[in-house]
Amino acid sequence: MNEKPRIATTVPAERDLRLDLFRGIALWLIFLDHIPSNLVSWITIRNYGFSDATEIFVFISGFTAAFVYGKSMQERGFVVSSARILKRAWQIYIAHIFLFAIYLAEIAYVAQSFDNPLYGEEMGILDFLRQPDVTILQALLLKFKPVNMDVLPLYIILLAWFPPMLWLLLRNASLALVASAGLYAAMWWFGWNFPSYPSGYWVFNPYAWQLLFVFGAWCALGGAQRLGRWLNSPIIVGIAIAYLVFCFSIALTWHIPRLGVFVPKLVNEIIYPIDKVNLDVLRIAHFLALAVITVRFVSRDWPGLKSQIFTPAIICGQHSLETFCLGVFLSFAAHFVFTEVSNSVLTQFLVSALGIVIMVATAALLAWYKSIERKGSGPRPPAIQADLAGGEA
Amino acid sequence: MRALIGVLLGVLAWCGPALAETPADCRVAENQIETSFSLPRVTKALAAKHLDILVMGAGSSMLPGERSASHAYPARLQSALAEKFPGVAVKVTADVKAGRTAAEMVRVLKPALMASKAALLIWQTGTVDAVRSVELYQFNASLEKGIAIAQTSGADAILMNMQYSPRTESMIALGLYNENMRWVALQHEFPLFDRFSIMKLWSDLGTFDLYSATKKLDTAERVHDCIGRLLADLIFETAKPGGKQPPEIR
Numbered sequence: 219m220n221e222k223p224r225i226a227t228t229v230p231a232e233r234d235l236r237l238d239l240f241r242g243i244a245l246w247l248i249f250l251d252h253i254p255s256n257l258v259s260w261i262t263i264r265n266y267g268f269s270d271a272t273e274i275f276v277f278i279s280g281f282t283a284a285f286v287y288g289k290s291m292q293e294r295g296f297v298v299s300s301a302r303i304l305k306r307a308w309q310i311y312i313a314h315i316f317l318f319a320i321y322l323a324e325i326a327y328v329a330q331s332f333d334n335p336l337y338g339e340e341m342g343i344l345d346f347l348r349q350p351d352v353t354i355l356q357a358l359l360l361k362f363k364p365v366n367m368d369v370l371p372l373y374i375i376l377l378a379w380f381p382p383m384l385w386l387l388l389r390n391a392s393l394a395l396v397a398s399a400g401l402y403a404a405m406w407w408f409g410w411n412f413p414s415y416p417s418g419y420w421v422f423n424p425y426a427w428q429l430l431f432v433f434g435a436w437c438a439l440g441g442a443q444r445l446g447r448w449l450n451s452p453i454i455v456g457i458a459i460a461y462l463v464f465c466f467s468i469a470l471t472w473h474i475p476r477l478g479v480f481v482p483k484l485v486n487e488i489i490y491p492i493d494k495v496n497l498d499v500l501r502i503a504h505f506l507a508l509a510v511i512t513v514r515f516v517s518r519d520w521p522g523l524k525s526q527i528f529t530p531a532i533i534c535g536q537h538s539l540e541t542f543c544l545g546v547f548l549s550f551a552a553h554f555v556f557t558e559v560s561n562s563v564l565t566q567f568l569v570s571a572l573g574i575v576i577m578v579a580t581a582a583l584l585a586w587y588k589s590i591e592r593k594g595s596g597p598r599p600p601a602i603q604a605d606l607a608g609g610e611a
Numbered sequence: 612m613r614a615l616i617g618v619l620l621g622v623l624a625w626c627g628p629a630l631a632e633t634p635a636d637c638r639v640a641e642n643q644i645e646t647s648f649s650l651p652r653v654t655k656a657l658a659a660k661h662l663d664i665l666v667m668g669a670g671s672s673m674l675p676g677e678r679s680a681s682h683a684y685p686a687r688l689q690s691a692l693a694e695k696f697p698g699v700a701v702k703v704t705a706d707v708k709a710g711r712t713a714a715e716m717v718r719v720l721k722p723a724l725m726a727s728k729a730a731l732l733i734w735q736t737g738t739v740d741a742v743r744s745v746e747l748y749q750f751n752a753s754l755e756k757g758i759a760i761a762q763t764s765g766a767d768a769i770l771m772n773m774q775y776s777p778r779t780e781s782m783i784a785l786g787l788y789n790e791n792m793r794w795v796a797l798q799h800e801f802p803l804f805d806r807f808s809i810m811k812l813w814s815d816l817g818t819f820d821l822y823s824a825t826k827k828l829d830t831a832e833r834v835h836d837c838i839g840r841l842l843a844d845l846i847f848e849t850a851k852p853g854g855k856q857p858p859e860i861r
Contacts, residue, residue, distance in 0.1 A: 254780035255811065325782055332778050332824045336831040339670030339709060340776045342742045343783050365784040409748075418746040421784070472790075475645035475805070478797060490794035494787060495747055553781040557822055561777070 233285065235523045235532060236516060241278040242535030245542055246574050247271035252366045252549035255556065257563060258570035263508070265473070267465035268492055272369065273505040276427055279373065279538070280434025283380060284387060288439055291384055300381035307377040311360075313543045314370040318357050321364045324550055346416075356415035363414065366546060368421040375412070375424040376431045383432060391439050398432035401425060405496065419495070426497040430505070449513050458507035465504050530578040537581040544580055548573040637837030639816055640809040644841060646848040648800045650767040653850035656730035662692070662701045665727045665766070667716050667757075668735035670709030671774045674831055682832045683707075687839025688733075695847050704729070712739045713753035720757055724764040732761040733804070733842065735771040741788045750788060754795045769845065770796050770803045775810035777822050802849060804842060810834070 247262040264270035291299035329344040346353040356362035360371045386394040405425035412420040471477045656662045666685040685705035692701040704727040713736040761768040796803035
């Protein structure tokens with residue numbers, strides 16, 4: 219790729235702080251949702267509609283990946299930027315295996331210390347400890363994935379597959395989006411997914427979730443501007459609000475079963491099951507509705523974004539991989555506190571708040587490390603500057 | 612909302628240690644019983660003074676040891692129903708074996724229903740499927756198939772979901788399986804006995820200690836007794852003669 223390719227799309231110069239803010243918030247919500255039986259998780263969006271923080275996380279990850287690596291691909295070509303993307307995928311793989319080690323420690327502890335005649339069946343989950351040779355190998359192959367450890371493998375696949383997609387996005391963004399939607403449709407038609415161990419398939423089907431990732435990337439590469447006219451139309455905003463209200467009322471019947479009688483049978487027949495594995499269209503629609511409302515009311519240059527209240531979330535969003543991994547670890551730890559120490563309401567609030575404080579403090583520490591490293595090595599070439607300013611993809 | 616009530620009750624229970632002295636009362640979970648759907652065949656069987664029930668389940672429908680036959684929830688359900696419907700001959704047959712997935716139970720469902728001549732199937736499933744991470748689509752298909760078999764065999768159905776097990780919560784991903792069970796029940800308009808939420812409420816309120824490691828059976832037996840009673844409540848509320856009128860039967 220020596221000659222300068224004709225670039226159809228331009229990568230915007232300045233990073234959108236809203237992305238970091240909402241990704242940071244999504245990371246907090248994922249942490250809260252991952253603590254089992256946590257009262258505080260009642261504040262998270264999955265209880266009030268169809269989609270949850272995962273959609274936000276995947277979309278923004280696609281957006282930032284295009285932002286960071288798109289620039290790199292334009293300036294330094296396909297090979298260099300692909301190498302970078304794959305390096306990132308490798309880092310995430312290492313992080314995933316590290317989390318798996320922590321999970322093994324936890325489950326081995328429970329296997330040794332817990333016995334209750336009520337839960338003979340549930341203890342079947344410990345059976346895999348009897349053949350660690352197979353299990354650990356399957357974990358390394360990303361086929362055996364413990365609870366709540368499905369997001370990183372998805373992210374690895376999405377990144378590994380991103381270089382050709384980004385190449386296409388930079389040449390013809392809309393064609394790339396159509397290709398991605400075509401893959402999504404083919405997945406539904408043919409029932410594609412990645413196999414899991416000991417049985418079943420991936421909890422986040424990469425063939426499905428790539429759509430949201432590519433859509434994020436498409437928005438980063440000029441799509442958002444093209445949509446801008448539509449996003450401000452009162453009709454779209456009205457539809458979005460109406461749909462959110464509908465989702466909310468359906469979600470209410472999950473929590474208060476007796477309200478179920480008010481939902482017509484036809485509606486039940488149409489909407490269920492709302493497929494999380496294959497990223498149901500209803501979930502995409504719910505995410506899009508949330509996004510429309512958010513973009514409508516929080517503009518890019520909203521001065522509030524610079525206010526200190528949002529700094530903690532923004533910092534977490536800028537160090538998403540580390541914060542995510544820490545969040546998974548902290549949710550294990552929080553569950554451990556609930557079972558070994560106390561699961562009173564007060565403890566649940568304290569542990570949830572403390573977890574978020576630890577996430578913010580760690581992200582701040584990482585930001586500080588980055589700043590001293592930047593100062594220590596003097597001025598750098600602009601390409602790497604962009605990577606740093608872009609933070610984590 | 613439920614959580615909010617849980618919090619309030621939890622705070623109350625925490626403020627008044629005297630309350631803890633009273634014997635565990637599992638009726639706090641009564642509100643978890645969902646009675647919007649009817650059980651027309653059970654209503655008919657009750658009118659004929661003869662109700663046969665089949666419990667199809669896996670390991671969490673039994674207790675270890677010999678006392679299981681008399682103290683696990685199927686047996687407790689039978690005695691609770693006999694109390695509630697005097698004059699009706701109630702017989703609960705339990706087809707229960709540990710480690711069975713929904714698909715494995717579907718295979719033996721038809722002969723079991725035929726043999727027991729049940730007017731009601733109580734189908735406990737979900738845990739083993741979640742432990743073995745059976746594909747959700749397949750799990751759903753098994754549920755639908757089982758329900759269809761029950762209906763063609765002349766039985767109503769109640770679906771029972773997993774136990775709430777706080778120790779293994781971070782290891783078994785019950786969530787999606789749980790949701791799918793609820794959705795299948797909603798779609799086909801039959802009751803779901805939400806054992807998970809009921810036990811969670813008991814745990815939150817301190818009705819039962821579901822955390823401790825123990826080899827003793829006393830708590831486990833009381834939990835099963837309460838599940839049997841609440842199931843009987845559900846059947847009573849939905850199928851009692853002169854109660855809710857069933858929709859027309861095609």
